[in-house]
Amino acid sequence: MAIREASAKEKQLNIESVTWNELTWVNIERPTEQETEYLAQNFPFHPLDLDDCLSRIQRPKIDEYKDYLFLVFHFPVFNKQTRATTTSQVSVFIGENYLITLHKGELKPLVKLFRECELEEEARQEHFSQGSSYLLYRIIDRLVDYCLPILNRISANIEEIEDNIFASKGMPRAIEDISVLRRDVISFRRIIWPMRAVIGSLEPKIRRFTKMDLAVYFGDMIDHVDKIWDALDEYKEIIVGLNDTHDSLATNRTNEVMRMLTIIATILLPLTVVASVYGMNIPLPFQDSGYSLIFVLFIWVVIVTGMLYFFRRNRWI
Numbered sequence: 217m218a219i220r221e222a223s224a225k226e227k228q229l230n231i232e233s234v235t236w237n238e239l240t241w242v243n244i245e246r247p248t249e250q251e252t253e254y255l256a257q258n259f260p261f262h263p264l265d266l267d268d269c270l271s272r273i274q275r276p277k278i279d280e281y282k283d284y285l286f287l288v289f290h291f292p293v294f295n296k297q298t299r300a301t302t303t304s305q306v307s308v309f310i311g312e313n314y315l316i317t318l319h320k321g322e323l324k325p326l327v328k329l330f331r332e333c334e335l336e337e338e339a340r341q342e343h344f345s346q347g348s349s350y351l352l353y354r355i356i357d358r359l360v361d362y363c364l365p366i367l368n369r370i371s372a373n374i375e376e377i378e379d380n381i382f383a384s385k386g387m388p389r390a391i392e393d394i395s396v397l398r399r400d401v402i403s404f405r406r407i408i409w410p411m412r413a414v415i416g417s418l419e420p421k422i423r424r425f426t427k428m429d430l431a432v433y434f435g436d437m438i439d440h441v442d443k444i445w446d447a448l449d450e451y452k453e454i455i456v457g458l459n460d461t462h463d464s465l466a467t468n469r470t471n472e473v474m475r476m477l478t479i480i481a482t483i484l485l486p487l488t489v490v491a492s493v494y495g496m497n498i499p500l501p502f503q504d505s506g507y508s509l510i511f512v513l514f515i516w517v518v519i520v521t522g523m524l525y526f527f528r529r530n531r532w533i
Contacts, residue, residue, distance in 0.1 A: 229254050234333050236344035240314045241351060243330045245321035247307075255316065261286070261309060269307040269318045276414040280421055284311040287352075289414065291359045292407050293322045294366055299396050301366065301403045306359070308352065312425055315348045317355065325358040347426035353433050356415065360440050366404070367447050373397050374454055381462050390462055398455050405448050412441050479533060486519050 229251050233242045244251050252266040265286040268274050279286040287308040292301045304323050309316040321327060332339040343354050377397060380390045419434035494512055527533045 232330070232334070234330070234340065236333075236340040238313050239344045239348055239351070241330070241333060241344070242314065242316040244316070244318045245327075247318045251318070255309075259309065259311075259314075259316075260284070265309070272305065274305065274307075276410045278414060278418065278421060284309055285421060287414070287418070289356070289359070290407050290411060291323055292363055292366055292404055294369065299400070301400050301407070303403075303407050308355075310348050310352055310422060310425060312348065315351050323359060323362065325362045326355060329355060329358055346428045349422040349426035349430060350428055350433075352422060353430055353437070356418075357433075357437050357440075360415075360437055360444070363408075363444050367444060370397065370400060370404070370451055371447075373400075374451065374458070377458060381458060381465065391459075391466075394455060394459050394462060398459075401448055401451050401455060405445075405452070408441065408445055408448065412438075412445060415441055475532075479527060483520055483523050486523075487516050490515050490519070 230246065230248075231242060231244050231251060231254065233240055235241075247269055249270065252269055255261055256263065256266055260283060262279075262281070265279060268286070268288065274288045276290050277288050285308075287310065289306045289308065290303045291306065293304045294300075295302050304320055306323065306326065307318040317326065317330075319326060329339075329343075333343055343351050373393070374397065377390060377393045380393065415434070416438055419430055423430065490512060494508070524533070
C-alpha cells in the first residue's frame with residue numbers, strides 16, 4: 217500500500233514525497249539553499265551536485281557515484297509573452313530506493329505525473345513497481361513527448377508565415393515573424409543537441425537500479441529525440457528558404473515600383489520641358505493666339521503616346 221510522506225519540516229521546505237513499497241519519489245519545486253541543505257543532511261550527495269541544482273547555467277550531464285547518479289536535463293518551455301522557447305532545468309538524484317527531482321515547476325508533464333502518483337493507487341503501481349530506473353524513464357519519456365506540441369506550433373507558424381509572404385498585406389511583418397521563428401528554432405536546437413548524448417548514454421548507467429531490461433524503452437525514446445532533432449533540422453532549412461524567398465519577393469516588388477516611377481518620371485520630363493519653354497517670355501508659335509493651350513496639350517499627347525509606344529515595343533511595360 218502506498219504511503220504519502222510529508223513531515224512538517226518538508227512542508228516548510230516545499231518538499232513533497234510519495235512512497236510505494238520501498239521506493240520514494242521526492243519532488244522539489246523551485247529549490248532554494250534550504251532544500252539543498254535538507255538533502256545534504258538526509259542523503260549522501262556531493263556538495264557540488266547540490267550546488268549544481270541551484271545553478272541556471274548547468275549543461276545536461278551524468279555524474280556517476282557508487283550509490284547514486286546525479287543527472288541534469290534541459291527541456292524546452294514556450295514563453296507566450298516573449299514568443300520564444302526557453303530552457304527549463306530538471307536535476308535528478310537516483311538511487312536504489314529513491315528518486316529526487318528538482319525543477320522550477322514549469323514543466324507540466326512532470327508536475328502532472330507527480331500528482332497522478334500522489335493521488336492514484338493505480339498510477340503508483342504502474343510507475344513504481346519496476347524500481348527507480350523505470351520511474352525515471354517514465355518521467356523523461358513524458359518530457360520528451362512534451363516537445364512534440366512545441367514542434368507542431370513551430371510547423372503551424374511556418375505555414376502561416378509562408379502564406380503571409382505571398383500575401384501583399386502580410387509582407388511588411390513577414391520578416392519580423394521569420395526572425396522570431398528562427399530564434400525559436402535556434403533555442404530549441406541548443407536545448408536538444410546536448411540532450412541527445414545524455415539520454416543516449418543513460419540506460420547502461422541506471423541499469424543497476426532495476427531488474428527490468430529498459431534497453432527497448434530507452435531505444436524508443438532515443439528515436440523520439442532523433443525525430444525531434446531531424447524535424448528541427450528540417451525547419452531550419454525551411455526558414456532559410458523562406459527568408460530567401462521573402463528577400464527575392466521584396467527585391468522584385470521594389471524593382472517593379474522603381475520601374476514604374478522611372479517610367480512616370482521619364483514621361484513627365486519632356487512635358488515639363490515643353491511647359492517651361494512656353495512659359496518663357498519670348499515669342500513662340502501660337503503663343504498669342506487662343507489656341508496656345510490646345511497646341512501645348514497636343515504636343516503633350518503626341519509625346520506621351522510616342523513614349524508609351526516605344527516602351528511597349530521594347531517590353532519595358
